[in-house]
Amino acid sequence: MQSDFFLKKRLRSIIVLAIIVMITYGAMIITQYNIVEGFTSIPEAIFWGFSNFYPDQDSLRNLPSILDKLLETIFMSIASSSIAAIFALFFAIFGSKTTSLNGVLSVISRGIATLFRNIDVAAWSMILLFSFGQSSLTGFFALFFVSFGFLTRAFTETIDEVGSGAVEALEATGAQYFPVIIHSVIPASIPQIISWILFMIETNIRSATLVGILTGTGIGFSFDLYYKSLNYNSASLVVITIILSILLIELVSNYVRRVIL
Structure with a gap:
């Protein structure tokens, strides 16, 4: 058998x-x-x-403008991830089985997160181009929507892992819904939540390059401009700065994770 x-x-x-x-x-x-x-x-x-495809002396003259665009991309990635995390935390609280007020609200929260998460950032960029045109706002919202969907799912699973034991113990003492959330759920989940936010920032910096090519903003636009003008030396310098920034941010985020986890 x-x-x-x-x-x-x-x-x-x-x-x-x-x-x-x-x-x-x-x-x-x-x-x-x-x-x-x-x-x-x-x-x-x-x-x-x-x-x-290598930097030369002439391409190094473009380094200040490349760094400006790189900083713009990094700040946009941090802002979109951080703001998305705030909204995601509320949706995760209402969507989690541990803290949900009712089943309908939980299904709606999870459904919205699934919708935003499953549409790729490139698709969001092209959709938003019709509304906002080629601007930093387009890139911000594209990263924001994807970050919101992903973080809502991640935060929901994190809150579920906290377990209902602590919540039930506080409720047994007569604690109301919001005090339970503030004094039990969020403190227990905050280290993992911060770790997810750091991961999202790293991911958004990588995605922001593609978003910049599509929306004409940030470091992605600089690469697209140099590449299409056949200035491969400057384009390679853009790639090198992106790689170094990603490695540096990953080192910082890994250090923070080791401290908080």
């Missing part, structure tokens, strides 16, 4: 794998992608990158 179960499971795995291979092969035919040419072009692409 057990051997038949594993045999059927292996057969299903083989069928799924065969379907994936067929879909992949069909996609290659439709897109006219040649896998041999794709892999053989890698050495040529690497050689071109080392030959053209």
Whole structure:
């Protein structure tokens, strides 16, 4: 009996794998992608990158303006993450099974978070372009909506992990709803909440580059401008500053996590 179960499971795995291979092969035919040419072009692409994609003396003159755009992107990422966290905390409290006032409100809160989370930041950027045009506000709201959806889900799970024991204990003493939230749920959840906010800031700085290309703002716009004008040396400098800033912010956030967790 057990051997038949594993045999059927292996057969299903083989069928799924065969379907994936067929879909992949069909996609290659439709897109006219040649896998041999794709892999053989890698050495040529690497050689071109080392030959053209590096900062030179002329590109360093653009460093002050690049740093200004980088700071704009970082501040926008921090602002969108922080403000989204405030709204997300309220929705998470109402959506959590531990602190929800009623089932309908919990479903609505979780549904709104799911909607905002599952629309990609690039899609939000293109949607908001119709309303706000190419501006920093477009980039801010695109990052805000995605951050709100993600953080609501993360905060909800964090609050659920606190457990209903502490909440029930305070309610048994006659404590009202909001004192329970303020004195029990939030203090117990705050370290993990801060960790999620730091993670969201890191993610938004990476996403803000793409958002900037689409909305014409921040460091993404600088990269797009230099790349399209064939100024590859300045474009490479933009990439280097982005990488260094992400690594620095990650080091800082990891240190903060070690302190608070």
